[in-house]
Amino acid sequence: MSQHALQSLLAPTSMVVLTGNDAHDPLMLALLNALSNTQKSHPEKSYQESSAAKSCPVSLVGVRPATAFAFPLYSTLSELPQSPDLAVLVGSYAAQESQPSMEDIIAACGAAGIGSLLMLSWTGDSQASLVDSLRKHNVRLLGPNSFGICRPKQGVFAWLGLTQPLSGRLALMSQSGTVASALVDWATWQGIGFSQVVSMGTPVDVMPSQVLDYLSNDFDSQAILMYLQKIGHPTRFLSSLRATGRSKPVAVVTEHSVGADERVLDAALSRTGAVRGRRLNDLIAAASVMTNARRVKDGSLLIIGNGAGPGELAAQRAMELGIDLLTPAGELHDRLEATMAGRGGIGPVTTVWASCATDLFIDLAVDALQNKDCGAVLLTLSPTALIDIDSLYDLIIKLHRTQKKLVMVCLLGGGNMTNMRTRINEAGIPTFRTPETAIEGFQFLVQFQRNQLLAKQSPDSHAFRFKIDVSEATKTLNQLFEQERKQELKQGDKIPQTDTLRDVFELFHIRLITRRQPAHQLSAPIHLRVFQDAIFGPAIGLSLEGAQQHKQAEAVALPPLNTILAKDLIQRAFPGEASFELESLLRNLSTMVCELPEIESLELADVRLHDSGSVYADVTANLRLCKHWRRYEHLAIHPYPRQWVSEKVLKNDEIATVRPVLPRDSGILADFVRSMSHETRYFRFISNIEELTPRMLASMSHIDYDREMALLAVINRDGQDLLIGTARYIDNFDDQSCEFAVVLGDAFQGLGLASYLMRQLFQVAADKGVRVMKGIVLAENKRMIEFCKHLGFSIQRDPDDFSQVIASIKLTPNLLEKCRDAC
16 A cells, blocks of 8 residues: 555556557667667766666567567567566557457556556557456456656666656656656756656656656656646646655646637646746756755845856846846845956946956955845856866855855856756756756745745635625525526626625625725725636636726636735735725635636626725626536635534543644644654554654645545644544545555543544545545554454454555445434
8 A cells, every 4th residue: 555556557566568460560679779779878967877777677578679679578468477566568569350458458467467657659549448348357457558668777768858867856747748858858967867757648647746646756756847728627637746845846738729818727737836938948947946945045146157148148038037147236236346456347237357266256256245135146158168067066165055045046048058057957956058058047036935925825715714604695696596587697608796795706705896995995996806727616706997808908817716825816916005995895705716716707897995894896697507516626726625624522521623624733733743652653653753854744734625635633722722533534546545544642542533523524535526435553452453343343464564455445425414413
């Protein structure tokens, strides 16, 4: 259970190539040639881990290739001496009566104990028939039409790219094989290595979200580049991307064909912590900083160069991207001027004469970085006969090691500068070839930090907090449906504002008035609308009245919104404006959108806000029937699941509040684990830990409620929250099972809390479609085993580790009914 479901597919320790029945098939010969070259290293990149450090054993099954390769050949999969992790289908099957079908190939893989299939070729089989065969024989498929995978550290190069990637810390997932090949070729030239390369092809079984799940937990992948053509299921995609973006930087470039409104896509990705690029060059810029760069400190960027031209190009790109450059003033200006001593000019682009000594650049950078107004420095250096390459390298490395702020380097040119870029990049300093790319890399870091803040927001639906009667609101909307039927409005016609519609707003604490009064909160009337995106569902647009027709003038966000997200939306729409009343209106409107999927579109025109809290607006709505929708099914981002907040009276008469975890709970989680006895901690984590690391705390408190749940039992002691027990699950990435864990504080065992937590957890998991819950229990933990049996779990020895048992239970309707009765 500790191994990810895609481990054998993306990081195989052995593979077999199915060569088909055409000995001259060019695709097959190209792959085998690449596999036979895996023992060749990159001598010019000796600082990188050699591709030959490990090798992945390869066997062939099928026709003997026209070109001789040193791989053992077998006629059928059943002849293999042992089952490989991965089968690679690349050979074509010429038209013959005995030609095997995809069903036959998948069945043969399943019978041979091969659980993963990589398909580089195409197939005419329908997606439904492929999925049926894969499920029947318990095989996972990447492709068809994939360009392949690489895992350089393990010597896995099952792909059709021209260049074998170096081993490194950057993962690449691309839905275009040619884009992946081009990026790998560029990165190798730059000395940038990869932990994993995955070309998706046409997703049939394994989806991008599932590959993200794998990379999120891959220790070797410290940052991820993505090129997407299709998103697939939006909620699952955002869920996976958000889980990944919390732990490592992610850069995404998408095609317009994803089908989403550009502004909605930006808003969706910003909520995951990932950063979006619009050009392939953006991925290149991101790759240069993702595994090396430090956090951007408070302050602006200063450019220092040995000539005006490159620095001005960087400044022009910064202006285009809205990046503020530092104009040295006061004490900083005087200090830089003293150091410069008339050998250049001071400004946002501080230019040193080309005839100056190399160390002058570094002295200026030190002066700037010691000032609070400077958050980062970009050194732009062009090759001249006066630059001492070795001295320059030593000075840049010393600057990086002695300063805590971000230092970036742009070395223009080729030749010696190419080798210098490689050496500086190896030392962990973001290094670029052009000034424009350097600025784009800096923008990536700024956006990444902003999006990380947005990703940490877990806004809930205020319907629970303020006890909004959602059923009454739905009933009121049904009256509007009846009105629509009587008036015989056509589908899509907007329903004008009526007293009934105002009643719905009142239920969500939005007090509409019809008489126009002078506005006090904003300088001009505004326009608010709710609209449906083809991919991500409802979105909220905010603009000045009359400007909503111009997309660039409208700021867009996805519900749910909290105060921080509402403020961010306001600042993007009206920079410099602040209004508590508008924040409140956006939060309440967001709640209404979350709770009422019947609202297909909504427009609030000529909105004027008043100190009293009332809102003047011309309101029109478009409604739809949603009788059988699950709660929040219409949303791309799920609100905090307040419906699972409950209270439990313990046997000692204390009352525990049981609720889903919040990001702010990291402190009480840390205290809870520290308070456990050594035995309790060992049984819970199956390791000897004394306390949780910051990364563990972040992953346990910042969760995605669509894919996992952590229920906390909290009591109040002396006005402080005291955590006394937790139960959590996380899905196993197979859309049907999850893994659970439960633990109580030592002083709170035997009070009936553990059973309550688990029964609540059963209901949460079942509501998300989970069918089976499993957990690992140490065989020596007899008390936990008996507890699981009491709840209905079956207990089996772990076939991979006899010191453990696996507890599993099916979440049947009968079990869930008993849970509801017991709770």
